[in-house]
Amino acid sequence: MATIYNMYCKVLILVVNCLYLVNCATPPHIVFIAADDLGWNDVGFRNPQMITPNIDKLAREGVILNSSYVQPVCSPTRNCFMTGYYPFHTGLQNGVIRPSEPHCVPLKYTFLPQKLKELGYSTHAIGKWHVGFCNVNCTPTYRGFDSFSGYYTGAEDYFDHTRDYLGEMGYDFRHDFERNSTVDVEDKGRYSAHVFADKAMKIIRTHDASKPLYLYLPFQSVHEPLQVPIEYENMYRNIHNLKRRTFCGMTSALDEAIGNITQALLDSGLMDNLLLIFTTDNGGPVENAANNLPLRGGKHTLWEGGTKGAGFIYSTNLLKKTSYIQTGMMHAVDWYPTLVTLAGGTPDTSMDGVSQWEMLRTGTSPSARTEFIYNIEQISNNSAIRVGDYKLIVGDAGKPDGWTPLPTDSNPVIPQCTDPYGSCTDDKLYFKASNKIQLFNISSDPTEHFDISKQHPDIVARLKARLDYYTASAVPPFNNTPNPKSNPKYFDGNWSPGWC
Numbered sequence: 001m002a003t004i005y006n007m008y009c010k011v012l013i014l015v016v017n018c019l020y021l022v023n024c025a026t027p028p029h030i031v032f033i034a035a036d037d038l039g040w041n042d043v044g045f046r047n048p049q050m051i052t053p054n055i056d057k058l059a060r061e062g063v064i065l066n067s068s069y070v071q072p073v074c075s076p077t078r079n080c081f082m083t084g085y086y087p088f089h090t091g092l093q094n095g096v097i098r099p100s101e102p103h104c105v106p107l108k109y110t111f112l113p114q115k116l117k118e119l120g121y122s123t124h125a126i127g128k129w130h131v132g133f134c135n136v137n138c139t140p141t142y143r144g145f146d147s148f149s150g151y152y153t154g155a156e157d158y159f160d161h162t163r164d165y166l167g168e169m170g171y172d173f174r175h176d177f178e179r180n181s182t183v184d185v186e187d188k189g190r191y192s193a194h195v196f197a198d199k200a201m202k203i204i205r206t207h208d209a210s211k212p213l214y215l216y217l218p219f220q221s222v223h224e225p226l227q228v229p230i231e232y233e234n235m236y237r238n239i240h241n242l243k244r245r246t247f248c249g250m251t252s253a254l255d256e257a258i259g260n261i262t263q264a265l266l267d268s269g270l271m272d273n274l275l276l277i278f279t280t281d282n283g284g285p286v287e288n289a290a291n292n293l294p295l296r297g298g299k300h301t302l303w304e305g306g307t308k309g310a311g312f313i314y315s316t317n318l319l320k321k322t323s324y325i326q327t328g329m330m331h332a333v334d335w336y337p338t339l340v341t342l343a344g345g346t347p348d349t350s351m352d353g354v355s356q357w358e359m360l361r362t363g364t365s366p367s368a369r370t371e372f373i374y375n376i377e378q379i380s381n382n383s384a385i386r387v388g389d390y391k392l393i394v395g396d397a398g399k400p401d402g403w404t405p406l407p408t409d410s411n412p413v414i415p416q417c418t419d420p421y422g423s424c425t426d427d428k429l430y431f432k433a434s435n436k437i438q439l440f441n442i443s444s445d446p447t448e449h450f451d452i453s454k455q456h457p458d459i460v461a462r463l464k465a466r467l468d469y470y471t472a473s474a475v476p477p478f479n480n481t482p483n484p485k486s487n488p489k490y491f492d493g494n495w496s497p498g499w500c
């Protein structure tokens with residue numbers, strides 16, 4: 001361990017000049033908070049309708065990320081956080097891992113917590129997993145986490161911690177909440193934002209501060225089903241639309257959880273040498289009352305509303321410049337190499353992600369990337385790429401399209417499918433095959449109002465060549481056929497590994 005810390009210090013003395021480090025003996029603690037399905041316009045630092053004082057304070061005293069891209073849906077983004085590779089390189093390009101799909105992010109990838117453990121970190125995950133669980137080797141404590149508390153699937157009841165799967169497989173409501181890889185029923189009946197905050201605070205309070213901590217907090221909030229204790233809903237009596245009122249209440253419960261966790265970090269002293277990251281996993285699902293204004297589209301789509309993530313970073317000691325809006329281009333795959341760099345390690349340069357630590361640390365260095373892939377989807381072959389100012393969409397960008405306004409009674413939320421867990425099984429709901437080519441200048445037109453493809457065939461050709469280059473390296477997508485062996489009835493009514 002000593003050599004790792006020494007190495008860390010040498011690297012930092014070179015790179016950081018040690019000036020911004022309070023404690024050179026230990027690499028910084030890292031708290032990575034992922035909100036689920038939170039829209040661009042669902043945070044108080046953008047939208048005065050939202051009551052999120054804790055998030056707003058951290059964002060305003062930290063660095064607001066204004067160009068930090070994620071994948072259009074959950075599992076692919078979490079795949080990026082964990083591996084540093086785009087989903088089209090790991091087989092997850094065609095959407096989420098549904099509960100009965102017999103695969104996980106391939107085991108050949110070293111997950112970020114495994115890498116951080118090598119660098120001396122204690123690693124804990126609390127919340128939603130959703131990168132596969134059919135084999136015990138796919139589960140968190142076999143992929144680098146010292147402990148895990150939470151659920152494996154993509155959505156469930158916030159109080160019961162059960163997940164049904166009636167639509168596809170005819171399964172009834174089944175339990176999905178585990179501690180490490182064993183079933184945990186202790187918290188049945190408690191709202192997940194409270195459960196996860198309490199568990200996070202317990203880890204923070206009992207952590208031996210001489211060891212660096214990596215705490216991964218993928219909250220259930222604010223994914224559907226739309227559920228929240230009434231006191232949070234009542235904070236929004238001014239909002240008459242019930243779905244939006246509930247959604248906003250859920251966001252405030254998340255905010256309160258973050259406030260409690262922040263207080264525990266301060267009380268424990270961990271905050272003195274820590275980087276806190278907050279990001280959504282994808283754009284807001286407007287069909288569930290989330291909102292992405294002024295951006296176009298929402299969750300599931302290749303539009304900016306589906307892929308430009310709400311997020312910020314915060315630190316009391318590691319950032320040279322704070323309280324500003326960072327517009328440098330980032331992608332979810334960048335967190336892995338960025339955090340490995342921060343932890344004193346050397347990121348693997350063959351990865352899709354690149355370290356953005358220089359940009360984030362200084363606030364003046366440029367982004368380490370000039371282009372990224374939004375996705376290369378391979379059912380109906382819809383893809384998008386960004387190069388510099390420009391974004392090329394080949395095929396259909398997906399539904400919902402347009403600039404969905406904030407829900408009101410006269411402008412209600414329009415659901416896309418009737419499954420209460422939003423796992424619409426029919427991808428045709430979101431995408432269709434299309435020969436369309438669209439080009440947007442995201443620098444001058446971030447809301448995608450003006451397709452300039454006809455005026456600039458040269459730019460189209462240039463971006464298409466880059467997209468083709470990436471597409472040539474795509475691996476075949478996973479077969480999404482559900483496996484009936486997943487049925488919780490074989491596992492005492494619990495979603496469990498052991499069927500692939």
Ligand SMILES: *[C@@H]1O[C@H](CO)[C@@H](O)[C@H](O)[C@H]1NC(C)=O
Pocket residue numbers: 141146147148179180
């Ligand atoms: C599981 O959880 C406990 C804390 O509840 C922890 O002490 C233990 O080391 C964990 N890890 C594994 C791999 O069992």
Ligand SMILES: *[C@@H]1O[C@H](CO)[C@@H](O)[C@H](O)[C@H]1NC(C)=O
Pocket residue numbers: 193194195197198253254256257260
């Ligand atoms: C935050 O802490 C307060 C005070 O202990 C508690 O009443 C509240 O339920 C906590 N909120 C969450 C979301 O954990």
Ligand SMILES: *[C@@H]1O[C@H](CO)[C@@H](O)[C@H](O)[C@H]1NC(C)=O
Pocket residue numbers: 378379380381433
């Ligand atoms: C998508 O591309 C693949 C590979 O080129 C092809 O086999 C498939 O038919 C295409 N799908 C559609 C809907 O065009």
Ligand SMILES: *[C@@H]1O[C@H](CO)[C@@H](O)[C@H](O)[C@H]1NC(C)=O
Pocket residue numbers: 389441443444456
């Ligand atoms: C795209 O926008 C940038 C920034 O506003 C501008 O410099 C550039 O000229 C624009 N490109 C075109 C083709 O209009």
Ligand SMILES: *[C@@H]1O[C@H](CO)[C@@H](O)[C@H](O)[C@H]1NC(C)=O
Pocket residue numbers: 066325327446447
């Ligand atoms: C941040 O992004 C939004 C939405 O794309 C854009 O309207 C705004 O101008 C950006 N802010 C800065 C400082 O670039």
